[in-house]
Amino acid sequence: MAAVLTVALVPAGAAVAESDADPRQGLAPGNNPTDGGAAFTSPDRSAGTASLGMDLLAERDKPAYTGVAAAFNYSNINSDLAFQGDYAFSGNYRGFGVYDVSDPAAPVLRTTVECVGGQGDVSVHGDLLFMSVESTSARVDCSTSTAQAVFRGVRIFDISDPLAPRYVAGVQTCRGSHTHTVVTQPGVTDTVWVYNSGTAGIRSAAQLAGCSPTSTTDPATSAYSIDVIEVPLADPAAARVTSSPRLFATETQPIAGLTPSGVQATLPADDPRASAPGNRAGGQRVAATSACHDITAYPAIALAAGACQGDGILLDITDAANPKRVADVSDPNFAYWHSATFNDAGTKVVFTDEWGGGVGARCRPTDPTNWGANAIFDVVRDEAGTPSLVWRSYYKIPNVQSSIETCVAHNGNLVPVPGRDVMVQSWYEGGASIVDFTDSANPKEIGFFDRGPYDPTVFHQGGYWSVYWFNGNVYGNEIFLGFDSWALTPTEDLSAAEIAAARAATVGELNAQLQEPIVHAPSFTLVRATYDQAVRAGALDAEEAADVQRFVDRAEGFAARNKTSARATLNAVAGELTAPGQEALAAELRRLAGSL
Template sequence: MLDPEEIGHSANMRLLANVPLDAPFDVPEAWGTDLAFQGDYAFVGNYEGFAVHDIGDPAHPEVVTRVACPGVQNDISVSGDLLFLSIDEPRTDDTCAGGPTGPEDPSGWEGIRIFDISDKAHPRYVSAVRTECGSHTHTIVPGKDTGTVYLYVSSPGPVPGSESCPAPHENISIVEVPVANPRSARVVATPELFPEQRPEDESFAAGCHDITAYPEKGLAAGACFGDGVLMDISDPVAPRVLQIVSDRDNFSIWHSATFNNAGTKIVFSDESGGGLAPTCGASDDPTKGADAVYELTPDRRLVRHAYFKIPRVQDAKENCVAHNGSLIPVPGRDVMVQAWYMGGVSVWDFTDSDHPKEIAYFERGPLPRAFAGSWSAYYYNGHIYSSDITEGLDVLRLDDPLTDPAKAVRMTELNAQTQRSYG
């Protein structure tokens, strides 16, 4: 960990604490990934498994346990006593003991793993569900009653030569999880999102990268590699496409989406270069690897207004691109915090859809590895938590008159891709 005094940051944001990676996450590709929260706990995905942190005292977070369960990329979410992991690589079996196998292996497994976390110190593997083309990310969508949750599974594809991910791949998978009996979880639907299939020989990925649901509004927004998709999810097992938006001139890889609290705007991000490219240099295109602010009209049509990219120039060795973020619950304003890999963590205001602006930041600067920096940065109960790929869990304190009202908003659970109204 760098000396906090050597880390770049705005006057209104500072590093409060850091929990470095440690065994069993001390191997070269033990990369930190996504975050989820529940009560006084933060759950952090890692290519080698996941960790549970006690954040009851944000200035002194403590590791409760680290669970070794390898799999790319272990995208993580929690709901009640259940924890879900996305596995997007074929493996010899669905357990934590299995190893990687090739895409040409017809018996290779990839999909969703399920854990019981009723005992936070001793998570227990419960079951797994195979999904088409694996699971790169997933999104929790509550059922019509508390006894069922659904997972919208996003995955890239097709994979040449693969029996489990053949062309075409224009759909997502929906996994139904009976809360009282997660062992019986199963795929109940594979809705196709695109009315016209792309030619099978096209080289870019199909399917979706990420989906954000806003169940209270009956809406979801999918970042589906080459397009953004707006969906009606009033029936959670039968999502209905309302609109597909494209931006071939400015966006390369539609990565993720965030609604504002009112459900009248959506921020789509572009992961140009797949997270490995330095897109934040002085001569780089201001839209490549950036965010786009869309407004949602009363008849539920998306209209693009402006782009946002961090204003701090990064050097040619820093992978920098828009990545995972969440709203900061400031009543009456649209403010979010977002990870930018080596570009650090940015807080920006898009209340004025045509003139978004950064209001706070934190960044370590160039790191020794080519793939590094903040993977996910989310606001939870008064602090910002960042999962840094190589440096572990960061806790950031934000003190600003504009965002201070958010400190009064308390959450009991947060999965950033399942949005809930805060007032």
């Protein structure tokens, strides 16, 4: 494991003097040979690293798939992650691996499932695992034999025994499956839906009946839609496409009404983004909208956010089987809308822009700070409750990566820090970043991990495809090197109590594209996290802070032997907190008292 340099933070996009240079700039490269990479059994991890608030616990090689020896073989790419219980499911273009993460500091690869297809994005729900397949080399029987029929779509595996996954069925689609989203509906326990996003070329009708070429006027076209797959949980082999809704239709263009091909975006003078720091005049060349790349569903608020190539959209998923677009937005600085994350309250969405498609260096000092970045939108509802998306800001890691490092915004999810909107996110070879977007107009980086380039001179696509929080730790799928885990550590922007409170908010399974409300049970840890936030915000002066801390400690001492005294102490101190900025702490003190 390479040594980690822990350093002070430089704000994203800020100019720095040489003596204050961001520690991610100029990290030592690795020593991979230039002939295609080291043998798979020993991928090189000798590049230098830098971090703030992220302690690298473990690095594990990716699974060894049959017939693929080289670490830098582009048919052997790690992709997305899903989690359930003690296991992390690591997608790959050649199948998926199952890691035991019961000890995050010592993950163990328990089994490997070989099933070639790319991208290999995975999701889990109960006893089922879903896997996206779009490659024309994929076969119905998971082999590589050209004697077998082509498979492109969503595969379904039985993971009732996570260490012995069993192939159940596959649902063929006209554009394959680049990504997919498992969608639940509150109150429905016998069915889930999979929103399938295909971005590849359309298959011929001879290969799959019903497929029709791209056309903005043909009602039968297989473009300009997603696939809704219905999965009966008692009989997953009966899963089928039930509809292909035209999410991009407008009154004037009933098939393809959103961003057309190759639009060069402009910035009106009165658009607040025109004066945003780091803007480049003229905007991006925006991708045509014929599909969604990623859709993130949040059933508890009956909304999904679609990152759809040239547009960001909101879907009403009250009826999960029939999603309907209720809002859309374009952005002049976005080339390719890639993924989306709601905050827990459902009042904000962070969209990512995969400028360059994830195959180019886009975080160099010469690159705009608002291209290949996140855009943060507030979800604003009118009097009728109809939502719209209102832009507030951009966020990007500092542009200090080299010209031989793939870097652009990619996949992440929320870190359940109580009272704050915090997410961890991958940036390919830009590493991982932790950003606080509680103030959607002023996001702030509060932690990071970065590794230097693979090689001193040779450009490779690579880095972290996905970096996610799950049950107390952060895990990343590194495209070529493998599977990594981290623990968060305290900084001036994230306290030990906040990390402990986040660790206590556990779930049974996690798909980043299916969000569920975060639940924080009342506890002394949660009170201390909220106290730390009040102190950081200046809501308590030194004397008040000392008094609150003393009485909380006293109440905790009472709690085990005299709950009445503990409740009285907590309620008493809450009653003293009446100044602006003290409301959240008072509320948590009362909530804890009520739980004792």
